[in-house]
Amino acid sequence: MSPFSGNQELLARRRKVLGPAYSHFYRDPVQLVRGEGVWMWDAEGRRYLDCYNNVASVGHCHPEVVDALHRQAQRLNTHTRYLHDSIVEYAEMLAEVLPGDISVSNFVCTGSEANDYACQIARRVTGNKGFIVLRGTYHGATTLVRDLSPAIRPDPCPDYICEIDAPDTYRGVPSDDPDRFAAHHAAQIDSAIETLQQRGHGVAAVIVDSIYDGSGIFAPLPVYQQQIFSRVRAAGGLVIADEVQSGLCRLGDHYWGVMDSGVVPDIVTMGKPMGDGHPLAITATTPDIMQAYVDRGGEYFNTFAGNPVSAEVGKAVLRIVERDNLLGHVKDTSDDLFARLRALADKHPVIGDVRGKGLFIAAEFVADRATRAADAATCMSCVEWMKDHGVLVSRMGAHGNIMKIRPPLVFGKEETDLLLETLDAALARH
Numbered sequence: 001m002s003p004f005s006g007n008q009e010l011l012a013r014r015r016k017v018l019g020p021a022y023s024h025f026y027r028d029p030v031q032l033v034r035g036e037g038v039w040m041w042d043a044e045g046r047r048y049l050d051c052y053n054n055v056a057s058v059g060h061c062h063p064e065v066v067d068a069l070h071r072q073a074q075r076l077n078t079h080t081r082y083l084h085d086s087i088v089e090y091a092e093m094l095a096e097v098l099p100g101d102i103s104v105s106n107f108v109c110t111g112s113e114a115n116d117y118a119c120q121i122a123r124r125v126t127g128n129k130g131f132i133v134l135r136g137t138y139h140g141a142t143t144l145v146r147d148l149s150p151a152i153r154p155d156p157c158p159d160y161i162c163e164i165d166a167p168d169t170y171r172g173v174p175s176d177d178p179d180r181f182a183a184h185h186a187a188q189i190d191s192a193i194e195t196l197q198q199r200g201h202g203v204a205a206v207i208v209d210s211i212y213d214g215s216g217i218f219a220p221l222p223v224y225q226q227q228i229f230s231r232v233r234a235a236g237g238l239v240i241a242d243e244v245q246s247g248l249c250r251l252g253d254h255y256w257g258v259m260d261s262g263v264v265p266d267i268v269t270m271g272k273p274m275g276d277g278h279p280l281a282i283t284a285t286t287p288d289i290m291q292a293y294v295d296r297g298g299e300y301f302n303t304f305a306g307n308p309v310s311a312e313v314g315k316a317v318l319r320i321v322e323r324d325n326l327l328g329h330v331k332d333t334s335d336d337l338f339a340r341l342r343a344l345a346d347k348h349p350v351i352g353d354v355r356g357k358g359l360f361i362a363a364e365f366v367a368d369r370a371t372r373a374a375d376a377a378t379c380m381s382c383v384e385w386m387k388d389h390g391v392l393v394s395r396m397g398a399h400g401n402i403m404k405i406r407p408p409l410v411f412g413k414e415e416t417d418l419l420l421e422t423l424d425a426a427l428a429r430h
């Protein structure tokens with residue numbers, strides 16, 4: 001007799017007590033009950049290859065992470081009002097791997113809080129109120145960052161926010177004419193700055209991603225970030241790099257994706273992968289910015305964040321990333337995966353574009369490569385069929401026609417084989 005409820009019964013009960021604001025993946029949702037490395041098992045004991053979850057960065061239920069959590073949870077769990085070695089050690093480890101002068105960590109529990117706090121710091125330090133964000137992006141669920149998330153904001157854009165185009169090189173300005181690309185995006189940022197100044201808000205900050213997920217998974221050309229950084233700073237604003245998704249080696253060249261563009265932001269926000277599933281997020285900045293925040297009346301406390309259990313988890317994750325050279329591993333896996341996915345796209349014209357970086361990959365489905373008309377139906381059918389055959393990927397984008405592949409960082413060659421064989425078989429049915 002299974003200890004788990006049947007899926008349909010569980011779904012009905014869940015609808016009643018979790019309410020309709022929650023959604024789920026797949027037409028027939030999966031009930032996952034166990035995880036190990038890149039694998040997960042459902043309530044009936046069926047095994048799935050996880051090609052989607054970036055939170056389980058060093059693998060589901062990594063024994064060293066679970067052990068670190070268990071050991072500290074048995075001893076003590078308090079907060080930052082007391083001294084504790086673990087919290088300081090974790091912040092020291094972060095300072096070692098963060099770019100430039102970014103060495104002061106503020107602990108929070110979610111990516112949303114990390115971005116919200118970053119915005120509060122930017123406002124207080126600059127004295128300005130306005131923000132620039134990119135179309136299609138998501139930065140979180142608090143009142144402030146929901147407004148700063150065009151991907152989900154249900155209401156009109158408030159007047160203290162200006163949106164600019166993400167570097168969509170497939171349906172927007174292509175990158176094969178770098179001058180035109182740079183000029184288009186420079187004009188957008190200039191116009192946003194001018195608008196915020198005319199409205200009397202000025203620029204507190206721009207929030208940049210290192211891979212534009214909600215906009216369709218685009219890794220920006222360095223010039224894109226570089227001109228945003230220089231123009232916003234010249235206008236008196238700060239640059240917040242949202243590394244909640246792209247951080248911790250996911251893009252394969254640096255610990256933090258923003259470093260791919262050769263720029264150092266003023267604030268870095270981190271979340272999802274940092275605790276391998278444990279709620280651990282960070283707003284990190286420079287000593288000067290933090291001092292300016294406090295000098296202008298800022299302070300911070302968070303009951304649950306910065307506790308020693310989370311710190312031990314975070315330390316274990318960073319230790320594993322470093323010891324197992326996951327940056328190099330991501331690079332190797334990614335080079336192989338991209339080459340073979342592109343070969344698959346040559347065989348199946350419905351894949352109109354393969355893009356992304358590291359282990360953050362998009363395969364865009366089109367009905368016609370010339371017109372780039374979206375083919376959401378085939379994408380959805382492949383995603384569902386792959387799930388039924390033990391491989392978990394997802395579907396996204398404004399047209400719902402982009403297959404998103406974003407596995408744990410420990411995904412390797414054998415897993416790539418299975419992913420691509422299953423995708424090939426799914427495509428062959430169409």
Ligand SMILES: Cc1ncc(COP(=O)(O)O)c(C=O)c1O
Nearest residue numbers: 110111112138139140244245271
């Ligand atoms: C880029 C980015 N920033 C911030 C967030 C918010 O993180 P959280 O869900 O932990 O609040 C997300 C979540 O999907 C995200 O993708």
